[in-house]
Amino acid sequence: MVETDGRIYLELPIEKEFAGLLRLFVSGIASRMDFDLDAVDDLKIAVEEAFLTAMRRGVESPVQIHFVPGDYRLSIEFKGRVAKGAAEENPADDFGKFILEAVVDELSHMGSDTDFDLRLVKNV
């Protein structure tokens, strides 16, 4: 983990077992920012869902996760390279997007066939 100017950079192997660690990690950051319990739980759901989305899309290890704490918001970016020919349509993707939209305030995906770039924002 590296911290620069309030931004926190994390790299994780793209394996399901690490989703739990990510949940703990985001809880720590969110509690320092004084998110309430409901928002902390939303963030845990969000990072797990985003992590699994990256897995489904065939993102290569490690996936990079940038936490950007703002004045009244936490922005989380998932970045990684998509393995060639790995990005397939999946029924769980739509469901994942539906869940993400319900638990965060902003959701954007700026990636391409070769890059994964998902950004979530949760307001305090």
Place this chain on the structure above:
Amino acid sequence: MAEAGQNRSLVWDRGKTYELFTEYRATGDPEIRDELVRMYLNLVEYLARRFKSRGEPLDDLIQVGTIGLIKAIDRFDIERAVEFTTYATPTIVGELKRYFRDKGWAIRVPRRLQELNLQVNQIVNGLTQELRRTPTINEIADKLGVTSEEVIEAMETSEAYNFISLDGDLSTESGENFSLLEYIGENDKQLVGLEDRASLGAALKGLTPQEQKILYLRFFRGLTQTEIASELDISQMHVSRLLRRTLQVLRQKMLSFEE
């Protein structure tokens, strides 16, 4: 042991084992290895059953144990004066233990965290009433005189600790006969983009009425976990656990490779 014995006895043909290993070492033929795997699968099943009380589906444990079996087959030296089962057992058990260790240091939760979890659970309701809003983790920690990290750890590990097998039965005390499928039609506009509704519909059948209701209240009606807890008269942490389980069940049903 009696349970495993109901299906297959734990007796293997030594001569056949020696013959297969000799041939496998000479040829490296994967079909011979497969035959050895089939032959000793009952050993894996027997050992996997010893771990089933830890809340993981037996099939998953057998899969993990089989990896250990394959490793044992590949490493076994037939010249050594030791039975293959004696050699393979610690390898299979080691693989199962590693699985639990990797998957969740959380599965064996220290007692202090279990106790702290109970305290957090109790204090959240009191604080919610006192503050007239959902508390923050820092407020819970202050009230209990512990660090926020300890609260986070207690909350997260307790979820894993309480996590029951995906096939496990959960109580439906306040779930009535709720069926989310009936509501989906009315709230269709909220599912724009969710194209594969048929698979969602099938996946929902794996949930209890209470879980479907929590899913509906959180994701379709946008209630917070605290509001849902109040509506269903259960704790916020219980809602959190059920919601996590619900999402895991749905992902598993919609996408077999993930779980």
